Amino acid sequence: MKNNKTLKMYIKTILYKLICVLVGFLNSILINRSLGVALRGEYTSITNWASLIQLFLNLGIGTIYPSIKRENNEEAKSIISTLLYMVGIMYLVLIIILFPFLSTKVRYIAILSYLLTLENIILFVAIVEDVSKKNFINIITSILHTVVLFIIYYSFKRNLDMIILAVFLDHILLSLLLVANYKITIFDRGKINKSLLKSISYQSFPAMLMNMLMYLNYHADILFLSSMTKNSVQVGLYGTAVSLGNMLWIIPDAFKDILYNRSTKRDNPKEIKIAILINIVICIFVIIGFIFLGKWFLITMYGEEYLNSYGIALIIFIGTIPMILYKLIHPIYIANGKTSVVVILLLIAVITNILGNIILIPQFEGIGAALSSVISYSICGIAFYLRFVKDYNKKRGKLNE
Numbered sequence: 001m002k003n004n005k006t007l008k009m010y011i012k013t014i015l016y017k018l019i020c021v022l023v024g025f026l027n028s029i030l031i032n033r034s035l036g037v038a039l040r041g042e043y044t045s046i047t048n049w050a051s052l053i054q055l056f057l058n059l060g061i062g063t064i065y066p067s068i069k070r071e072n073n074e075e076a077k078s079i080i081s082t083l084l085y086m087v088g089i090m091y092l093v094l095i096i097i098l099f100p101f102l103s104t105k106v107r108y109i110a111i112l113s114y115l116l117t118l119e120n121i122i123l124f125v126a127i128v129e130d131v132s133k134k135n136f137i138n139i140i141t142s143i144l145h146t147v148v149l150f151i152i153y154y155s156f157k158r159n160l161d162m163i164i165l166a167v168f169l170d171h172i173l174l175s176l177l178l179v180a181n182y183k184i185t186i187f188d189r190g191k192i193n194k195s196l197l198k199s200i201s202y203q204s205f206p207a208m209l210m211n212m213l214m215y216l217n218y219h220a221d222i223l224f225l226s227s228m229t230k231n232s233v234q235v236g237l238y239g240t241a242v243s244l245g246n247m248l249w250i251i252p253d254a255f256k257d258i259l260y261n262r263s264t265k266r267d268n269p270k271e272i273k274i275a276i277l278i279n280i281v282i283c284i285f286v287i288i289g290f291i292f293l294g295k296w297f298l299i300t301m302y303g304e305e306y307l308n309s310y311g312i313a314l315i316i317f318i319g320t321i322p323m324i325l326y327k328l329i330h331p332i333y334i335a336n337g338k339t340s341v342v343v344i345l346l347l348i349a350v351i352t353n354i355l356g357n358i359i360l361i362p363q364f365e366g367i368g369a370a371l372s373s374v375i376s377y378s379i380c381g382i383a384f385y386l387r388f389v390k391d392y393n394k395k396r397g398k399l400n401e
Contacts, residue, residue, distance in 0.1 A: 010258060016135035017254035021247050023142045025301075028243045030149040031163060032302045037240075039160050041232030044239030046105060046164065048222045050112035055215050057091060057117040060207030062124030066260060066335045067203055069128060077125065078186040079196070084121050085187045091117065108164050115171040122178045127257050129182055137177050145170040206339040213346035217353055217376055221369035224357040229365055238366045240298075240306050241313035248286055248320050252279045252327045259328060263335035269392040272328055279324045287317045312370045319374035322381030329388045345387065349380035 032040055061083050069076040091114050102110060126134035148166045156162040179185065216223075222242060226235045255275040262268055290297070294314060298306050333341050356372025364371070 010255070012132055013135060013254040013258055014251060016132075016139065017250040019139055020142060021250045023139070023146055024243075024250075025247060027142075027146055027149055028240075029301050030146070030153045032240060032306060034149070034153045034157055034163060035160060035236075036158060037236035037305050038232040039158060039236070040239055041226070041235035041237075042105075042160055043163060044222060044235050044242075045226045045232075046108050047112065047167070048219050048226075048239075050109045050116060052212065052215055052219065052223065053109065053113040054116035054120060055211045056208065057087075057113060058120045058208070058211075059087065060204035060209075060211060060339075061087065061200070062121035063207035063211060063334060063339075064200065064203045064337075065124045066128055066263065067337045068200070070335070075191060077129070077182075077184065078188055079191050080121065080125055081184045081186040082188055082191050083200075084118065084184065086192075087121070088118050111168060112164075112171075115168060115175070119171050119175045119178075122175055122182075122184060125184055126178050126182055127260055131257050133181060134178065137181060138174065141170060141174040141177065144173065203337055203339060206343050207334070210334075210339050210343045210346060213343060213350045216350045217346060217380055218373075220350065220353045221357055221373045224354070224361055225366065225369045228357075228361050231365070234365050237306065237309040238312055238369060240302065241309040241316055241366070241370070244309075244313045245316035245320060248283060248317060249327070251282055252320075252324050255279060256327050256331060259331045260335070263332045267332055267336070267392075269332070269388070272332065272388070275328050276324060279328065280321055283317075283320050283324065287314075287320075290314060290317055309366075312366045315367070315370035315374055319370075319377040322378040325381035325385040325388075326377075329384045332388075341387065345383045346380065348383065349376045352376040352379050 031043065035043055061080065065076065065080055068079060095110055095114055098110070099107060123134070126137075145166065148169065149163075152159065152162045152166060219242075222235065222238060225238055229235070255278075259268070259272060259275065262271070291314065294310050295307060298310055298313075330342050333339070353372055353376035356375055357369055360368030360372050362368075
């Protein structure tokens with residue numbers, strides 16, 4: 001009975017992710033064709049800087065929710081809810097004070113960072129409490145976002161302001177629906193005391209650092225490319241390739257969400273190994289298909305101006321395989337409060353990525369950034385797998401038993 005329940009959870013989550021692939025793919029077509037390569041580069045720069053900054057601003061609060069729930073099951077939601085509103089009010093005041101002194105681009109980054117900060121915390125609560133409900137709500141908001149992008153595509157071509165506004169509305173709607181459905185509405189200052197803050201800080205700050213390192217390992221290439229080349233076309237092509245790569249992450253992310261949910265209850269090393277094998281096989285089939293059909297796909301879906309992203313996308317696809325190891329292994333360490341293990345291994349990968357970008361981007365631009373990412377992905381994935389095998393062989397005997 002338990003195995004059937006687990007299988008149903010995986011099937012439902014994978015179906016959800018496949019729907020997300022289709023909707024996300026349609027959205028990427030609308031955004032790319034609406035903006036063109038150069039404005040797509042500006043859009044990529046804004047969204048990636050905002051995503052990095054929000055990882056610092058959210059202080060790792062959402063990431064440690066599984067650990068808080070293990071220790072304070074009855075009070076976990078009220079604790080995280082109170083922290084959410086405290087952080088939200090504090091940053092809102094800060095943005096209002098700074099807003100008159102910021103350029104338009106920095107204002108966009110600031111507002112998006114704020115929205116993503118709150119959404120990130122809310123999403124972790126949703127994932128742990130009820131993955132299926134979160135998935136359904138996300139599908140609804142994603143479809144509505146597609147409708148808005150259709151309107152922009154036909155009415156406001158080459159208008160970056162309208163696309164950014166659509167992104168703002170999408171994140172606001174998702175956050176409000178999740179807050180309402182999961183009842184993340186409690187603000188009780190009495191739930192927060194010095195002892196609890198000390199305990200939370202001990203786990204959340206390493207988690208924040210972990211999340212920033214995780215993001216840099218995926219996206220340092222775009223940030224370095226936009227800073228070192230100042231070439232919006234190159235960044236636009238690279239952003240398109242990364243968007244395609246992100247679609248390949250959909251299935252591993254589905255498994256990762258479930259592993260987060262289940263690792264809050266118990267360790268599950270055998271389940272992780274099976275998930276890794278399934279995901280690697282799926283990714284290999286997708287890569288083979290892209291090798292033969294990728295150029296046709298780019299021209300048909302995005303337009304001929306995006307054809308030069310083919311080589312970059314193929315390299316990024318290949319780098320997906322070793323990063324599956326990281327994506328599916330790290331939840332078990334986070335759930336056990338061992339964020340320091342994740343931070344150390346990610347730090348090694350990020351340093352490699354940064355050095356690779358500095359060396360390769362000046363000579364090879366987008367291709368150099370992609371190669372640097374694949375090298376760091378490989379180091380990261382292999383390091384996590386070796387540590388995982390070592391820890392759980394020692395703890396439970398051989399994983400294959």
